[in-house]
Amino acid sequence: MTMLIMMRFWTAWILSIFVFLSSASADEENPVNKWIQDHVKGSVRYRNFSHFGRHKHEKMVRQEGILRLDVEQTFQERWRLFLTPQWKVDSANYTAGGFQDFRDTYQRDSYFYVREGHLKYRGDDFDLTVGKQFFTWGTAEGYNPTDNLNPRNYLDIPQREKMGIFSFSAGYYPTDASLSFVLIPLFTPSRLPLRHSRWTATSSLGERPEALGSGTEIGTIQQRELPGKRLDKMQVGFRAKKSISGWDFSLSYFDGFDTLPVIREDTNTNTATPRFNRMRIVGGDFSTTSGKLEYHGEWAVRLYEAGRATSILPFVFGGNYTWDEDQVNWLWLDQIIWTLEYSKDITLHKRDNPDYRESSIFTRPFQNAILSRLALKVDENNEFHLSGNYNIHRHRTEHHHNNSYLQPKIIHKFSDAWKIEGGVELFWGAQNSFWGKWKKNDRSFLFLTYLF
Amino acid sequence: MKNVKISILSRLIVIVALIFSLSGASLSGEQMTGRQIMDKQKQLHESKDEEFKQDMLLIDRNGNTSKREVENYYLKTPEKLTKTMIIFLSPSDVRGTGLLTWEQKTREDDQWLYLPASGKERRIAASGKKNKFMGTDFAYEDLRPENLETHTYNLVGSEAVGGKDCYIVEALPSTDQEKAESGYAKRKFWIRKDIFLSIKKEFYNKQGQLEKVSVDEDLDNVSGSMWRSKKVTMEDLKAKHKTVLATTQRKIDKGVPDSKFTLRELTKK
Numbered sequence: 001m002t003m004l005i006m007m008r009f010w011t012a013w014i015l016s017i018f019v020f021l022s023s024a025s026a027d028e029e030n031p032v033n034k035w036i037q038d039h040v041k042g043s044v045r046y047r048n049f050s051h052f053g054r055h056k057h058e059k060m061v062r063q064e065g066i067l068r069l070d071v072e073q074t075f076q077e078r079w080r081l082f083l084t085p086q087w088k089v090d091s092a093n094y095t096a097g098g099f100q101d102f103r104d105t106y107q108r109d110s111y112f113y114v115r116e117g118h119l120k121y122r123g124d125d126f127d128l129t130v131g132k133q134f135f136t137w138g139t140a141e142g143y144n145p146t147d148n149l150n151p152r153n154y155l156d157i158p159q160r161e162k163m164g165i166f167s168f169s170a171g172y173y174p175t176d177a178s179l180s181f182v183l184i185p186l187f188t189p190s191r192l193p194l195r196h197s198r199w200t201a202t203s204s205l206g207e208r209p210e211a212l213g214s215g216t217e218i219g220t221i222q223q224r225e226l227p228g229k230r231l232d233k234m235q236v237g238f239r240a241k242k243s244i245s246g247w248d249f250s251l252s253y254f255d256g257f258d259t260l261p262v263i264r265e266d267t268n269t270n271t272a273t274p275r276f277n278r279m280r281i282v283g284g285d286f287s288t289t290s291g292k293l294e295y296h297g298e299w300a301v302r303l304y305e306a307g308r309a310t311s312i313l314p315f316v317f318g319g320n321y322t323w324d325e326d327q328v329n330w331l332w333l334d335q336i337i338w339t340l341e342y343s344k345d346i347t348l349h350k351r352d353n354p355d356y357r358e359s360s361i362f363t364r365p366f367q368n369a370i371l372s373r374l375a376l377k378v379d380e381n382n383e384f385h386l387s388g389n390y391n392i393h394r395h396r397t398e399h400h401h402n403n404s405y406l407q408p409k410i411i412h413k414f415s416d417a418w419k420i421e422g423g424v425e426l427f428w429g430a431q432n433s434f435w436g437k438w439k440k441n442d443r444s445f446l447f448l449t450y451l452f
Numbered sequence: 453m454k455n456v457k458i459s460i461l462s463r464l465i466v467i468v469a470l471i472f473s474l475s476g477a478s479l480s481g482e483q484m485t486g487r488q489i490m491d492k493q494k495q496l497h498e499s500k501d502e503e504f505k506q507d508m509l510l511i512d513r514n515g516n517t518s519k520r521e522v523e524n525y526y527l528k529t530p531e532k533l534t535k536t537m538i539i540f541l542s543p544s545d546v547r548g549t550g551l552l553t554w555e556q557k558t559r560e561d562d563q564w565l566y567l568p569a570s571g572k573e574r575r576i577a578a579s580g581k582k583n584k585f586m587g588t589d590f591a592y593e594d595l596r597p598e599n600l601e602t603h604t605y606n607l608v609g610s611e612a613v614g615g616k617d618c619y620i621v622e623a624l625p626s627t628d629q630e631k632a633e634s635g636y637a638k639r640k641f642w643i644r645k646d647i648f649l650s651i652k653k654e655f656y657n658k659q660g661q662l663e664k665v666s667v668d669e670d671l672d673n674v675s676g677s678m679w680r681s682k683k684v685t686m687e688d689l690k691a692k693h694k695t696v697l698a699t700t701q702r703k704i705d706k707g708v709p710d711s712k713f714t715l716r717e718l719t720k721k
Contacts, residue, residue: 041544122720125711136571173716243715246559248575289560289577291632324582326635326658335583380587416518416543451544 042069044450049156051443057196062156064090068115078123084116094155094194104163104188105226109155116164126172132164135182137239137252138298139287140316142341142371142389145300146252146283149182149237151190151259154361157199157438158407158425163188177242184235187227189276190259192361198441224274227257247288252300254281262309263357275356278305295319307352312364314345318371335377343369365434368392381413385423391434403429403436421447486605486621490641493648494600496677501708502526505541505701508588513692520546520586525712526597533557534597535713538585546586552718553596560629561596566718573715582635589664589686589695591635594655598623602630611642613652618642636663647671649679664688674704 047064054060071083088095088109095109118131138144150162165188172179193199227233235256242249261274283300299315318341325334343366351358358364366389373387388406409423424444429436484492508520521541528534533555540546548568555561566573582591604626611618623639625631637660642652649671655664668681684697711717 041547043544127716134571138572171716173711173714175710176714178716241715243562246556246562287575289575291560292577294575294577320577322577322583324635325584326582380584413545416545419545 039073040069040071042067042452044068044452046448048446049443050445051198051441053440053442055198055440058092058198062090062092062094064088064095078121080120080122082116082118082120083114086113086115087111088113092197094197102166103186104166107191107194109153109191114164125174126170129169129171130167132166133169134162134164135167135169135237137250137283137285139248139250139285139296140298140318140341140343141320141339141373142318143314143316143343143366145298145302145314145316146250146254146281146285148254148256148259148281148300149184149235151188152362153191154193154199155191155197157193157362158405160362163191176244177240179241180237180239182237184237184256186229187233187235187257187276188259189224189226189261190362192260199438220269220271222271222273224261225276227276227278233257247286249286250284252281252283254279254283258304258309260359260361260363262359264308264355265357266355272357274359275308277308277356279303279309293319293321301348303348304351307349308356309358310347310351310364311349312345313348314343314364314366316341316343316366316371318342332378333376334379335375337373337375337377339371339373339375341371343367343371360434360437366391383411385409385411389435391429401430401433401436403427403433405435417451419449419451421445421449484607484619486607486619486623487600489607489619489621489643489648490598490600490605490623493643493650494598496648497679498528499526499678499704500528501705503703503706503708504699507698507700509694509696509698510587510589511694511696518587519543520588525708527708527710527713529710531557535710536596537713537717538595539718540586549586550718551585551592551595552713552715554713555596555599557601560633563592564715564718573719582633589688589691589693590697593634593636594666594686599630602627608640610645613642613644616651617645618651619645647677647679649681651681663690674702678704680704 043066045064045066045068047066049062051058051060051062065088067087069083069085071081071085073081075081088111090109093108095111097106097108097110098112114132116132116134118129118133120127120129135149136144136147137149138146149167150165153159153161153163165184166186168183168185170181235254237252237254237256239250239252256279257276258279259276262277264273264275266272280303281300283298285296285298287294287296289295295317296319297315297317299313301311301313303311318339320337320339323336323338328334328336345364345367369389369391371389373385376384376386378384386406386408388404390404391402393402404427406426406428407423409421411419411421413419422445424442426442427435427439429439431437431439502525504524506522506524508522510518510520520543523539523541525537526534527536534553535555536553537550539550540548548566550566552564552566552573553561554563563576564573565576582593584590585592585595602625603623606622606624607619608622609620611620619642621641621643623641625634625636635657636655637658638656640654640656641650643650649668651668651671653666654662655666657663664686666684666686668684670682671679672682674680680699680702682699685694686697687694
């Protein structure tokens with residue numbers, strides 16, 4: 001029955017793409033088609049993930065199809081409406097249900113989803129935006145300690161795509177600077193791996209996604225508790241940015257909730273409840289260049305309320321170095337860009353509330369780590385990327401025995417519209433280490449993208 | 453009789469003066485140095501600000517083509533430094549990509565690249581200037597205004613191009629920084645003698661080999677002494693790849709505001 005529904009859905013999805021693309025490329029004189037051509041862009045993506053190892057509940061191959069539109073309309077020069085509706089299907093039931101709730105707390109992706117959708121008013125030196133938005137804070141590349149406003153989709157851990165957040169934002173732009181303010185009235189948690197997913201972190205209870213690898217001994221895991229819809233549960237963020245004499249600096253502050261939960265244990269009732277912890281983050285970053293090197297740094301003081309999680313100071317510093325064509329043409333390459341970063345976090349205040357346990361999904365990911373990416377550009381149509389992360393063993397840190405992640409990837413462009421990406425993702429480490437807990441999930445991937 | 457003599461004498465004086473003035477003009481042109489020619493070009497054709505749209509046609513060695521549409525903005529600041537912004541409008545794989553450059557006098561230029569997929573602007577290092585810009589045959593440095601202070605210009609001859617007499621001016625990087633950052637050991641400009649506008653350029657790599665040639669066509673007298681070409685073809689001789697830039701819209705000195713050259717505008721969507 002499920003198979004039949006899936007087949008019907010795939011068929012409907014492919015047909016809808018066909019109908020949309022053919023209508024958009026048809027009669028240009030028709031005002032509707034003209035409007036579509038001018039205001040609607042988008043992409044169709046097919047993704048295939050083929051795992052090397054078997055899993056009790058999941059098939060070895062997971063496939064995804066995504067149709068995404070970018071709809072843009074400007075009114076009276078200063079008003080702009082932007083919508084990114086998305087239709088998605090997948091073969092592992094990571095996607096289900098027609099519509100999400102407004103707050104977007106559904107545990108799976110939806111077949112239909114408004115990924116981003118906002119209305120913006122642009123003044124001469126300010127703008128105001130309301131709706132579902134993405135915020136990108138920080139200058140580092142592999143990991144951004146200051147970038148905490150949007151939740152992430154951890155249904156597929158290596159993908160961990162950002163989710164749009166319903167918010168109000170205001171920006172003021174004096175000369176060579178910007179000041180931004182964000183208000184998030186309703187909390188949206190990150191989307192966690194499903195109960196029987198191969199990405200579920202195992203705990204002492206075995207495959208209990210709700211336990212989030214927290215090591216809890218409690219038998220009954222309750223429904224997660226989301227922050228209430230109250231004025232005092234609103235989240236706010238500020239960021240000031242300035243360019244001075246070849247340097248970009250920014251300072252930021254965020255008062256809100258961690259989008260990953262902690263586990264509250266109650267030994268009286270023998271229950272554990274995932275809850276979301278209030279935190280305050282003061283952060284900063286910089287970026288500058290010197291000759292052929294771009295270098296940057298980013299840090300954040302992350303303070304948790306009432307000792308329910310360990311307060312930390314994560315930081316990242318590193319740079320990009322570019323070898324140009326004249327230096328690398330003997331390798332038959334156009335360009336090499338190497339990004340190398342070091343990330344560490346310093347414990348400011350260790351969790352001292354005995355009722356709470358921290359999860360290991362993506363909490364404190366790079367405590368003493370090297371992050372790197374080597375991009376080899378053969379020509380405009382062919383690239384090879386090698387990305388990786390090596391977490392160096394630290395004593396007293398349960399989740400950080402030496403462990404690592406590596407992703408070699410080839411990108412080929414057939415044309416401006418068609419692109420294919422293929423590669424493998426490999427995980428190493430002890431079972432209780434950060435990447436090692438997914439070491440049975442080594443896989444290859446293949447993405448085919450059509451842009452229109 | 454006396455009147456006739458005076459009349460003949462005065463005519464002779466006028467003719468001699470005319471001959472002298474003409475030969476003088478010609479001499480002064482021949483005696484101009486490379487730097488003076490470049491200064492003259494700048495003086496005649498430099499605008500305060502500009503806004504234009506271009507179609508970029510990329511043609512590979514097999515004749516396969518790919519079209520890109522770009523929007524360009526240019527501003528001369530009161531400090532006589534330039535700010536430029538290039539935004540890609542199409543095709544889909546590069547739509548929204550932008551490059552913002554602030555020229556600096558005493559240090560490296562500030563340059564930021566915005567790639568929509570990353571959602572944030574990235575300050576890029578000077579070494580990036582010699583790289584090709586978004587698959588075109590133009591390097592980042594080809595898209596910035598000519599910096600007369602970091603080059604030596606030598607007049608190396610004259611030649612007619614398309615039936616028009618041109619000075620040939622050779623440009624050599626003169627500062628250590630420019631020598632290190634530029635992808636070129638030398639460039640040659642063919643500058644029309646009548647309007648002081650470059651209509652052909654040759655780009656020589658660090659090994660001294662001719663690497664690229666650009667030709668300006670469809671010249672248009674846009675305002676006063678100011679000329680612009682509507683079509684520029686840049687050819688990479690080694691890669692046998694061409695980029696044709698066709699200007700579809702142009703506004704000159706219409707007051708592009710300084711606020712156009714900001715990270716806000718670069719990342720706007």
